[in-house]
Amino acid sequence: MTLQTLQLSNGVTRYVQAGAGAPVLLLHGVGLQAEAWGPQIAALSADHRVIALNMPGHGGSDLLAAGADLPAYVAWAAEAIRALGIAPVAVAGHSMGAFIAAGLAIEHPDLIARVAVLNGVHRRTDAARAAVQARALEIAQGKGDLETPLRRWFGDSAAEQLCRAQVANWLSQVSTAGYAAAYSAFAGGDAFYADRWHEIRCPALALTGDGDANSTGEMAQAMAAAAQNGRAVVISGHRHMVNLTAPETVSAALRDWLAMPAAAPKMERPVA
Numbered sequence: 001m002t003l004q005t006l007q008l009s010n011g012v013t014r015y016v017q018a019g020a021g022a023p024v025l026l027l028h029g030v031g032l033q034a035e036a037w038g039p040q041i042a043a044l045s046a047d048h049r050v051i052a053l054n055m056p057g058h059g060g061s062d063l064l065a066a067g068a069d070l071p072a073y074v075a076w077a078a079e080a081i082r083a084l085g086i087a088p089v090a091v092a093g094h095s096m097g098a099f100i101a102a103g104l105a106i107e108h109p110d111l112i113a114r115v116a117v118l119n120g121v122h123r124r125t126d127a128a129r130a131a132v133q134a135r136a137l138e139i140a141q142g143k144g145d146l147e148t149p150l151r152r153w154f155g156d157s158a159a160e161q162l163c164r165a166q167v168a169n170w171l172s173q174v175s176t177a178g179y180a181a182a183y184s185a186f187a188g189g190d191a192f193y194a195d196r197w198h199e200i201r202c203p204a205l206a207l208t209g210d211g212d213a214n215s216t217g218e219m220a221q222a223m224a225a226a227a228q229n230g231r232a233v234v235i236s237g238h239r240h241m242v243n244l245t246a247p248e249t250v251s252a253a254l255r256d257w258l259a260m261p262a263a264a265p266k267m268e269r270p271v272a
Helices: 034-044 070-084 096-107 126-140 147-153 158-173 176-187 190-199 217-226 247-259
Strands: 002-008 011-018 022-027 048-053 089-094 112-118 204-209 230-235
Touching: 002 070, 011 034, 011 070, 022 034, 022 070, 022 096, 034 048, 034 089, 034 158, 034 247, 048 070, 070 089, 070 096, 070 176, 070 190, 089 096, 089 247, 096 112, 096 176, 096 190, 112 247, 126 176, 147 158, 190 217, 204 217, 204 247, 217 230, 230 247
Parallel strands: 022 048, 022 089, 089 112, 112 204, 204 230
Antiparallel strands: 002 011, 011 048
8 A cells, every 4th residue: 555645625635545446435533544444455455446545634634624523524525536536436434434424425426436334323312422522522622542442442352452452553643633623523423414314325335343332233224224225234243443353244245335236225234
């Protein structure tokens, strides 16, 4: 993978790409970077042009304007797609990236051929919303810590602890300003597009792990049911960083998604 630079209206966006063929765009979560998609880049680039963007304020990409909300991040991603000349593109997002991917499919259907949301949040409870907003305030005040998300995201097995160390390293590299800005947008993100999933007409995949307390299997099922051509996959025994802890299973699910007919009837996918 080679780190490349894209000049957009807000400044520089950094990205990596690999492979050739039909394009696939990958969007990471808050605090991470494009390389968090490493297993999927390796798997999908065998027959696709895979592009993974570094979110504003992450991985050397410039920040958006102060106070940017989720639609501002969606607009940034839409501008990147146009600048790269890859529309219509298959887009997959993880966590905050899942919010952006869904927003793209709703706001810019002409740019999106299909959409996948991994560990996406949908209709938080009031208690969950209050908790994430409180954490956003702590991060903005410089009081955030890395252990809180890492405890939620990983189990105790040796394999998961290895992934945890890798993710902890990425979290330690992100700028405080970039992390705080993106987390603030993430905290308010589910209010923007939850009621508009029925507008998504392209093939849509909602995938999560059954151990993800904040991006639950029920949320994935609800998003897939609301989309006009949706499919849900819930992977047993995994949490929030399922693309790293179950890389082969996730990559296989993404290959299935890439092969979904554009106008196929809605399908249910058994729990893995």
